[in-house]
Amino acid sequence: MRLEELRGERVTRSDGFTFRWDEQEITAYPGETILGALIASDIHTLRSTRFEHEPRGMLCAIGVCYECLVNVDGKPNRRACVTPAAPGMIVRPEGQDEEMRYDAAE
Numbered sequence: 335m336r337l338e339e340l341r342g343e344r345v346t347r348s349d350g351f352t353f354r355w356d357e358q359e360i361t362a363y364p365g366e367t368i369l370g371a372l373i374a375s376d377i378h379t380l381r382s383t384r385f386e387h388e389p390r391g392m393l394c395a396i397g398v399c400y401e402c403l404v405n406v407d408g409k410p411n412r413r414a415c416v417t418p419a420a421p422g423m424i425v426r427p428e429g430q431d432e433e434m435r436y437d438a439a440e
């Protein structure tokens with residue numbers, strides 16, 4: 335769910351595009367962050383902790399806490415709350431590959 339358009343907002347709502355989150359196509363608008371688009375699509379869990387596998391998502395939403403780390407086009411540890419969404423990007427929960435390597439080494 336998105337808020338109603340506000341006068342002077344930085345998001346342009348007329349030219350929507352999509353990017354991939356795991357197996358889903360997510361709609362975003364120019365000026366919107368990855369986190370904004372995911373929250374609007376009712377996705378709140380962005381990753382899980384390495385050892386306890388506890389869900390993590392948005393906390394500060396201003397780039398300070400590093401709770402919202404995601405993998406963007408193969409680049410790890412991008413903060414979803416300050417990274418602009420772009421057409422065709424592939425976003426995945428952070429730590430999936432690292433977790434698999436860790437489990438394989440046990």
Ligand code: FES
Binds near residue numbers: 393396398399402414
């Ligand atoms: S939610 Fe805190 S850095 Fe993104």
